[in-house]
Amino acid sequence: MSKNKKKIYKPKPVSGFSEWLPEIRMIEQQWLDHIRRVFESYGFTSIETPSVEEIDVLLAKGETDKEIYTLTRLQADPDDDKEARLGLHFDQTVPLARYTAQHFNDLVFPFKRYQMQRVWRGERPQLGRSREFVQCDIDVINVDHLPLHFDAEMPAVIYEALDGLDIGRFQIRISNRKILLGLLEHLGIDDTIAVTRNVDKIEKLGRDEVHLILAKECGLSDEQIIQILDLATDSVLADIDPLNDQMREGLDELNFVMDQLSHLPDHAIKADLSIVRGLDYYTGTVYETVLLDHPEFTSSICSGGRYDDLAGSFINKRLPGVGISIGFTRLFEVMQNFGKVQGHRKGPADILMVLPSEDRRADASETARLLRRRGFKVEQYHAPQKIGKQLAYAEKKAIPFVWFPPFDDDGKHEVKDMNTGEQSETSPDNWTA
Amino acid sequence: MSKNKKKIYKPKPVSGFSEWLPEIRMIEQQWLDHIRRVFESYGFTSIETPSVEEIDVLLAKGETDKEIYTLTRLQADPDDDKEARLGLHFDQTVPLARYTAQHFNDLVFPFKRYQMQRVWRGERPQLGRSREFVQCDIDVINVDHLPLHFDAEMPAVIYEALDGLDIGRFQIRISNRKILLGLLEHLGIDDTIAVTRNVDKIEKLGRDEVHLILAKECGLSDEQIIQILDLATDSVLADIDPLNDQMREGLDELNFVMDQLSHLPDHAIKADLSIVRGLDYYTGTVYETVLLDHPEFTSSICSGGRYDDLAGSFINKRLPGVGISIGFTRLFEVMQNFGKVQGHRKGPADILMVLPSEDRRADASETARLLRRRGFKVEQYHAPQKIGKQLAYAEKKAIPFVWFPPFDDDGKHEVKDMNTGEQSETSPDNWTA
Numbered sequence: 001m002s003k004n005k006k007k008i009y010k011p012k013p014v015s016g017f018s019e020w021l022p023e024i025r026m027i028e029q030q031w032l033d034h035i036r037r038v039f040e041s042y043g044f045t046s047i048e049t050p051s052v053e054e055i056d057v058l059l060a061k062g063e064t065d066k067e068i069y070t071l072t073r074l075q076a077d078p079d080d081d082k083e084a085r086l087g088l089h090f091d092q093t094v095p096l097a098r099y100t101a102q103h104f105n106d107l108v109f110p111f112k113r114y115q116m117q118r119v120w121r122g123e124r125p126q127l128g129r130s131r132e133f134v135q136c137d138i139d140v141i142n143v144d145h146l147p148l149h150f151d152a153e154m155p156a157v158i159y160e161a162l163d164g165l166d167i168g169r170f171q172i173r174i175s176n177r178k179i180l181l182g183l184l185e186h187l188g189i190d191d192t193i194a195v196t197r198n199v200d201k202i203e204k205l206g207r208d209e210v211h212l213i214l215a216k217e218c219g220l221s222d223e224q225i226i227q228i229l230d231l232a233t234d235s236v237l238a239d240i241d242p243l244n245d246q247m248r249e250g251l252d253e254l255n256f257v258m259d260q261l262s263h264l265p266d267h268a269i270k271a272d273l274s275i276v277r278g279l280d281y282y283t284g285t286v287y288e289t290v291l292l293d294h295p296e297f298t299s300s301i302c303s304g305g306r307y308d309d310l311a312g313s314f315i316n317k318r319l320p321g322v323g324i325s326i327g328f329t330r331l332f333e334v335m336q337n338f339g340k341v342q343g344h345r346k347g348p349a350d351i352l353m354v355l356p357s358e359d360r361r362a363d364a365s366e367t368a369r370l371l372r373r374r375g376f377k378v379e380q381y382h383a384p385q386k387i388g389k390q391l392a393y394a395e396k397k398a399i400p401f402v403w404f405p406p407f408d409d410d411g412k413h414e415v416k417d418m419n420t421g422e423q424s425e426t427s428p429d430n431w432t433a
Numbered sequence: 434m435s436k437n438k439k440k441i442y443k444p445k446p447v448s449g450f451s452e453w454l455p456e457i458r459m460i461e462q463q464w465l466d467h468i469r470r471v472f473e474s475y476g477f478t479s480i481e482t483p484s485v486e487e488i489d490v491l492l493a494k495g496e497t498d499k500e501i502y503t504l505t506r507l508q509a510d511p512d513d514d515k516e517a518r519l520g521l522h523f524d525q526t527v528p529l530a531r532y533t534a535q536h537f538n539d540l541v542f543p544f545k546r547y548q549m550q551r552v553w554r555g556e557r558p559q560l561g562r563s564r565e566f567v568q569c570d571i572d573v574i575n576v577d578h579l580p581l582h583f584d585a586e587m588p589a590v591i592y593e594a595l596d597g598l599d600i601g602r603f604q605i606r607i608s609n610r611k612i613l614l615g616l617l618e619h620l621g622i623d624d625t626i627a628v629t630r631n632v633d634k635i636e637k638l639g640r641d642e643v644h645l646i647l648a649k650e651c652g653l654s655d656e657q658i659i660q661i662l663d664l665a666t667d668s669v670l671a672d673i674d675p676l677n678d679q680m681r682e683g684l685d686e687l688n689f690v691m692d693q694l695s696h697l698p699d700h701a702i703k704a705d706l707s708i709v710r711g712l713d714y715y716t717g718t719v720y721e722t723v724l725l726d727h728p729e730f731t732s733s734i735c736s737g738g739r740y741d742d743l744a745g746s747f748i749n750k751r752l753p754g755v756g757i758s759i760g761f762t763r764l765f766e767v768m769q770n771f772g773k774v775q776g777h778r779k780g781p782a783d784i785l786m787v788l789p790s791e792d793r794r795a796d797a798s799e800t801a802r803l804l805r806r807r808g809f810k811v812e813q814y815h816a817p818q819k820i821g822k823q824l825a826y827a828e829k830k831a832i833p834f835v836w837f838p839p840f841d842d843d844g845k846h847e848v849k850d851m852n853t854g855e856q857s858e859t860s861p862d863n864w865t866a
Contacts, residue, residue, distance in 0.1 A: 017485060018483070045781055051484070072502065087507065153813070260798065380582070
């Protein structure tokens with residue numbers, strides 16, 4: 001046994017917590033940068049909240065089915081109950097509600113914010129479901145009344161955000177819960193939650209199966225069920241007769257939203273009355289988004305809707321809002337799984353600066369600085385090794401250009417395009433890629 | 434009592450966990466974007482690791498004095514010991530070591546990575562010390578041998594990164610531990626850790642106080658102490674006589690590093706042999722950075738150094754590295770405290786698009802889209818309210834331009850500069866700010 005033998009703990013990935021190699025991380029950054037750029041281009045402003053909230057805040061709306069991670073200091077005194085009970089946030093909506101209430105007097109309304117942070121849920125991991133993941137959310141909150149303009153803006157923003165990613169065609173499906181709820185009111189059905197949750201399953205289970213469930217579990221008559229399912233599967237809004245004020249309001253709102261989106265490709269936007277979203281707190285417009293070119297992944301990659309009361313648990317104000325959330329990590333992992341995320345560059349450098357000899361180090365550094373000031377990303381080779389070795393390094397990292405500074409005082413600058421193999425004289429003052 | 438009376442939980446900030454209003458967050462984003470841009474301009478590539486590691490990984494180098502937060506699912510079965518014991522990472526070095534070991538075969542060396550993530554420490558909060566904070570780290574890792582080039586690159590990168598922030602003048606202080614350790618070897622002093630830790634306090638306690646401590650705690654003779662303190666306070670490297678190989682190596686290395694930084698302003702870079710860094714794992718070059726225009730904040734805002742063995746706990750390879758870390762949140766909070774971070778814009782929009790009337794909505798939207806395609810950030814006003822009200826909204830959010838699309842079919846576009854008050858005819862096809 002060697003006396004230098006150390007105890008080695010061989011690390012392995014922790015299930016549900018992903019990390020990427022640099023070449024994949026670069027693409028993840030491009031995706032996130034693009035989404036951020038689109039959000040900001042519509043005037044949404046960034047906020048970030050702490051990763052933790054008090055447990056009382058996380059549970060302010062009542063128990064949640066999300067698996068919350070709580071924090072304990074490793075060296076905490078178990079008898080010390082003065083420490084705040086903290087948990088990692090499981091979404092960005094509860095923190096938004098708490099933030100809006102807490103900073104109410106310092107915010108300008110309508111408050112248009114985006115938030116792109118990690119959230120945590122201690123769930124059983126599977127493809128598209130991690131224990132730590134990034135969500136990209138936009139919401140607009142107003143006091144008392146929120147104009148319908150924002151219901152229409154959400155899908156416009158999301159279309160641009162998703163369209164810039166390499167995910168193929170997708171479809172944002174839009175409905176308005178008032179239409180179905182209006183029909184249920186008209187039919188005298190009280191247990192709207194059970195009915196809407198089952199209507200939500202039409203795409204997954206098919207119409208016949210949902211018919212049976214509605215009869216068995218909700219005790220509805222065939223006639224009632226047929227009216228409900230006809231409505232939910234009707235895609236021509238103009239054909240629908242509003243049977244009461246609630247239905248009419250829902251149809252008007254949905255028509256307004258669809259009108260504002262007429263500039264988008266037909267396949268990308270669809271009115272779909274079977275979309276009701278399981279969450280009970282949505283009160284009007286609702287959204288879901290599916291991948292059209294990858295129908296084998298049936299879950300929604302981007303969902304949301306309008307709600308009447310964002311922060312009633314935290315402040316005595318009526319704060320209606322509308323929001324939508326891209327399940328970023330889910331989407332990125334699923335596209336990787338489909339082989340659609342392939343990075344080859346191992347770093348951001350545009351140029352590798354060759355070091356011809358130790359004597360020329362100052363000159364190489366100065367050339368690199370000059371090119372950086374001109375906006376190029378320049379990695380400097382670290383030692384005066386053989387040129388072949390320096391070129392091999394550029395190749396291994398897929399750096400597109402290799403720069404040769406003068407090899408002596410009378411020499412010239414040359415640059416080699418690693419894709420074409422061409423090498424030519426140049427100057428750091430005016431070279432362009 | 435009203436029947437609508439709800440139970441309200443008034444949220445308050447959780448000590449040690451900060452969040453910013455939108456106008457401050459915008460500046461934080463600008464700072465982070467700038468730092469990232471500089472890191473990438475030198476070819477550093479981004480990685481992110483999960484926020485959590487197994488406790489065994491966090492403690493692989495032995496117990497730490499950092500206060501680790503461990504995770505427990507709120508609904509976990511206390512008798513289930515099959516769940517991985519997880520803790521939030523307290524720095525980015527342990528995760529880097531684990532990552533490099535785990536992905537060793539997929540990385541290109543020298544591995545130049547940057548990492549800008551949140552880390553957590555359950556410490557008592559105070560100004561410049563939070564329980565959740567962002568660090569911006571760069572490190573270069575190589576196998577077996579790491580060229581000195583990278584020791585010199587670190588301060589060059591950091592100078593550019595910090596120089597782009599509004600923090601006044603700062604100074605990066607550089608030393609090489611081999612110089613002092615060489616002298617201690619020459620003097621026959623074995624307990625180098627105790628001595629270097631006390632030398633580190635010269636700036637804080639003064640030379641005389643440290644003299645007393647070294648005599649009392651380390652049992653050194655006056656003659657030994659004078660030699661040590663003379664060296665530590667000597668700022669002219671050329672005056673120092675190397676007394677053995679270790680000292681000579683340290684001086685050569687430090688001279689090389691200082692030579693490579695001669696392009697930087699004199700005040701920004703200083704060889705300072707009193708810098709030894711408390712951490713025992715640094716083996717050569719060490720860095721600290723202080724604010725020159727805010728001497729009342731004495732802590733280092735950016736520190737690091739060279740180490741021989743990054744990941745010996747996780748892989749049977751010799752992986753030397755050099756790295757430096759900006760304590761981002763510390764710096765940002767301290768500068769806020771000095772009144773140096775003042776945001777007035779409440780969002781990113783360059784332009785507010787007026788909505789003249791419901792009839793003109795399609796045209797306003799189309800104009801906004803056109804300007805967005807040209808790279809402008811355009812917020813669309815949401816309802817056809819009085820123009821005065823729309824202007825007041827732009828003013829409240831400090832949006833610099835207000836755009837008036839045609840009020841009728843024969844109308845023209847006009848744009849108002851909110852700073853000068855000037856309003857003029859324009860076209861969305863060729864307007865520039």
